Amino acid sequence: MTSSLSIKKLCWFAAFTVLIVSSNILVYQLEALQPVTPAVAVGSLLDFIVVIPLLTYFFVIRKRYSLKYIPLVAIVGYGIAHLIIPAHHLTSYSFLRYILFAGEGAFLLVELYILYKIITKIPRVIRSFKSQTNTLTFEQRLESSSAAHLKSSRILDVYYAELAMVYYSLFSWRKAVSPAPLQFTYHQKTSMIALYVMLIHAMVIETVGLHFILHSISPVLSIVTLVLNVYTVLFFLAHIQATRLCPFTITQHTLHLQVGLTKRLTVPLSEIKQIVRYDGPERLSKQEEKTVFDGLAPDFIREKPAFEIEFYTPQQAKLMYGFTKAITKAHIRPDDPEAFYTALTKKLKEFQNL
Template identity: 35%
Template structure:
């Protein structure tokens, strides 16, 4: 979900918090006693409308979400209602919750059906992978099942696992169109430091939490393991995929968080120098211990779709870059200014 950052979205977010807080407080015995309130069937119906209809609608106004996500939020609202409304008051409306859960289950089965279709079409997908898997796996899968958020997430996770376990014998490309982006930064070192910190924190925290709450300790352990795998894959992609210009296209990625393929013919202009891009500009700048600025901002004739975290898509008309050899990149791009 992407926040819309508009005035309407701000108002929707404020009302969303108000609706959630008021419904939660309504069923607190201490609040009822203080205000001398008696919850009636009409109040329960109002809460169901708030949580199953009003809250998803406000989410839709505040965030960029799909219809399927909105339906999921409606079911989640019914589940929240079941948790905050006392059982004796909710009993008459339990059928609504079961119906919502059944609809969500059907949607999940449909998503799983798409996943099985992808597995069935693996030979076809492999034939359609022309470039490296990082850039061509999702487009190849989308030819089979079109664009689907669930499939995008699953494929992105498979990509991560591929780079964690099966990319160690691979070598970075080395030709005239390659410009490295990370060698003059501390991006890899920072990721290694984070991995060490997470491992040390996991050992200590898991040992302490295991005596307090086994379930919580296992959840945190799983999340920390996932985070370590993410950073390992990010390091591998950083090493193996420098900026490349080949076949009339610009290939650029920043670990697992962003990647894009740009036909050189669609580059409108390049603004070189220490340009400070806007907050909306997609950035391909590896982290360093010191604050860095991009070497340039590339402007496009028309929007091009970039792939971001977990396979999400973003339409961009400009993006900033920082490389190890800016003069070489200028020459490769034909010194566009």
């Protein structure tokens, strides 16, 4: 990834995509717009297999990710179009289905091959995973145990992210948070958990209501929406658990910062230039945000960071699904700022005297 993906571009992309999808749904559902001509169906197909992929390229993929994702977006777009456009309008364009399905089949074969390679090496990966009984987080243990047996790839990163989400959302609730002298929580003095509980509550209510409304329009679309909403709820639960179970950690040689499921940073102590009390603006400029690791827990009202940690050279922060971000500073707000500051400065002095 050569440049970071800004929230502004994501918002524009989401807005245009929602506008295209919703307008096409209305065209086929509103009685005032009936009857729909074949030309309208052609326009809808172009929206989903040409316009949306182009929007994806300009707002998401350009100068960041491989062009190989464009055909996958077109395939997904055709699938959505098939759910929205009445079947009798698509009979004249059935050849598009075979072209896109051929591309999907090739992509699926690649995924199946990678999955086969993973399955054949799973026993060795599991043995390596179980042998690591130190304080590494679930993600670190998973990546460390698989690195010796599997070649790194973006698809593997996606599998790791999904596996971490399943683990934290469903199987980590009995895991106790064991306090340690060099581990520091960062969420207990915020309303982060209350915020996500509120979002989960709203999502459940919205899911029930929307499911029944969409079911009368399109049963398939209602099921797809239900699956996406359930996935979102699982993500929120996993994010809560990952935040609880993965505090900021200072080891003998590194500083590990993790913010739930969304981002993490492991930086050698030798790369830390200084830690200072933050005295900057509450909101950074767009340019500054690109090079700063935001280690604050989400909250109803955002507080200023307590500390700014500066590095000698740019460090690589890991985001979900294998995306990365080059950063030169980290902004954090631990629950016990004085204890964290004392522990890190002491560790840096010890490391420098070695």
